[in-house]
Amino acid sequence: MSVQGTILVLDGVSTNRIMLKVQLTAAWYHVVQGERLAGLAALLRRTRPDLVLTAQTLPDGTASDVKKVMAADPALIDVPIVAIAPQNDKAARLRALSDGLDDVLGHPFKDTLLLARVRSLLRARADRQELHLRDDSHSIGFGESAQVLLAPPPIAQIAILTQTARTGALWRKCLAGQTRHLLTNHTLPDLKGVLSGATPDAIVVELGSDASGRNLLADLRSRGATRNTVLVGVSPDENPGRAAEALDRGADAVCMGGFHTDEISLRLETLIARKTRDDRLRATLRKGLADSLTDPLTGLHNRRYAMRALDQIARQAPEEGRGFALMLADLDHFKAINDRFGHAAGDLVLTEAAHRLQAAIGETGFVARIGGEEFMIGLPNTSTEQALKQAEMICESICGQPFRLPDHPALIPVTISVGVKLCAPPELARRDETDPVSQAIRSADKALYAAKRAGRNQVYIRQSAA
Template sequence: MVGKILIVDDVATNRIVFKVKLGAACYQPILAADGESCLRLAHEAAPDLILLDLMLPDLTGIEVLTRLRADPVTCDIPVVMISASQDEDARLAALAAGADDFLTKPIDDLLLLARLRNLLRAREAVTELGPRGTHLHALGLAEGRADFVGPGCVALVAERTETGMRWRKDLTGVLHDSVLVLSREAALVEGGNGAAPDVFVIDADLGGPGGGLRLMSELRSRAATKHAAICIVRPVVSVESTAMAYDLGANDVFSSAVPPREMALRLRTLLRRKRLADTMRASVQDGLRLAVIDPLTGLYNRRYALPQLAAIAERAQEAGQGFAVMVIDLDRFKAVNDHWGHAAGDAVLVEVAERLTENLRKTDLLARIGGEEFLVVLPDSDLTDARATAERLCAVMQERPIQVQGGSLSVTVSIGLAISNPARQVEPVADIVDRADRALMLAKANGRNKVTISRSAA
């Protein structure tokens, strides 16, 4: 099965019909006959989507939807409201309560399945980042999601500028977000002069039949706009054209005759969904960054450094060039913590990291790999260059004291240096680091505050 869909309808025949159709499409149908059962199953079964009838025997569909959206466990589940009613007020009430769509019975099978595929794809794109942030929170790498607040940006792209201006006028007063009227060319400028729009509303026949879908495809291929929500507006909405637009990636499709209030509600839902996805992507990116960054110094950690060293070694082997590895350790650092306290020790580590960064090339690799131990890798370096760099690093540490609360400290470092030349001998990176580490131990044993070169490298 590719997805669990909760069907909520008080008419047994309707439930059975939906169950057969969705089962034939390889979905997993779950059935509920009233609002309370829907709320319970939404918690217990964690469906991927809910088909919710407007009229139920115990609660209205609007009441059920309101409770679903208010519950942190169910608030992000896509909900499609279904009804035999053509009442516009009911449609608007459902969209205002947070429905992702409102379909009127009888529902065409082609349209229904295309819409379900569309909403499930969008949900999967978010849940792949982590089910409501569960994994990130378990690792301590994410913070609670803030509710969607603040204005979004909606771009209107129509064949005629007058049409775009009319759409913007219709939205004035009912959509409290930034609304731009853009040409096709302006829409394709990645990011423009600022952030890319959150939502694009595109004329289906932009530049000719099918032009709107072609623009959508181009926007999806560009880094700045690939995550934007896209609405296709058609003069006449047919089942086939709407289903095709959904399957090609449109987030919503509606008629150019849709009332401004409904258009605004649909756009608001898309803005909310888009901001949720943006927040989760940012959480993942922050989590990945935190997983490879030392939080105290801001340098890379061992987890990041060792694979990068392996990559540097591989490139060096392909180019026939040498590279250098340094292991750097602060001298008598335990005494700093014991005498001045751990806050002073942290300040020393931060200052040492800054001095190392300032005295290395941007192409060099610098990481904190232990309590007071740092790793430096110098690509495309021979013994002469590497020795000069290492001695400079020793000098900049001792040339001026480090200021801490309560006074200043004179700090020195010892450095073990190993040179690798893949043109002469291919050596595992672990062995290179081990040679540099043994050279560091010799530097410590021979008086500290000096550079010692690995014997095999010398």
């Protein structure tokens, strides 16, 4: 049997624990049991659960106390906690949500609803774990990354989708007195109105007796723009089957028994705070990826990016039936600039040269700094004439105007040598053991040295294979 995750069940009543264990074990979850707050920290360290189901009241504490114990361990801060409260105890439900628990299930409950909620929470946790794994700075040697806590989110956009405009206006009016976030309301067919502007941070969807609301949840969760949007369903009754289906279709939470302003505002606040944290982490990851492909001094792409881009250009060229050009360019006598004016001045020259090279290439290809004063340029879909013209523009962009340094009144003349390798479709179509990218780089490197030997400040082209 494949175990799908570890769930800790906390309840002072043994029959309740046994019932939950039977339900969860049948769904292939590994169940660990506890009955009180005492000894919980050690039990958590030993079992490392993926989710905790706890009675609202334990013999020596509450579900809120369970959350406090878990919050003290950074490794458990993302583990979902679901409180189990009496079916009609609205005060207990609101208290648990106010304490920051992930959900509250009214006892007794149907297996379908329990398992759907477990699946939903475990999916969400798996997504967050994936974000943290990607952000794990141990792998690159910068020590332990800081734990990001749930902070009050900025002003968020919340869209309300209901069957009728009247219901939407009523819900919006009720929520306006409970939340600081910006609210809009739409009818269910008006999905275009919801998605035409800025993507909402959260969407509240009315789940009627028909399937339109549940289908909409699946639609929203599948779209790139709303994949990470908070989705809250509102069911008019206590129908567990409808709630379970909504959770399986992508809802982050389902409020049963109609629209309850207090409950919905509490759920939205917690879920939007979590989304805000995850969005910041995603932004950090995107920036980290961009930084890993960027030269920090010049802002150009680096060697890692250049090799990937060049490989992609080489693979696509035979399919498109057009060749490409690879250029290696090197600032002439750059060491003399460093020796005379200092390395800070040399860095300024490199930065300005990078700006000029990027301006000369524009959107036609890529420019990367691959060494001290050496640059790589890749031009897809390029003929011999186009490549020669582009290379001459590169030379002119550097030597056409002297470089100015802030602390030196004298202008610095700088030139550049360029080696070009033209890769034509017949050459690319040959199937042999030679790596076309490495071969092209070697040829461009030989062309660059030929330009240097010929007196520098010029272009040398190689059209034949190395």
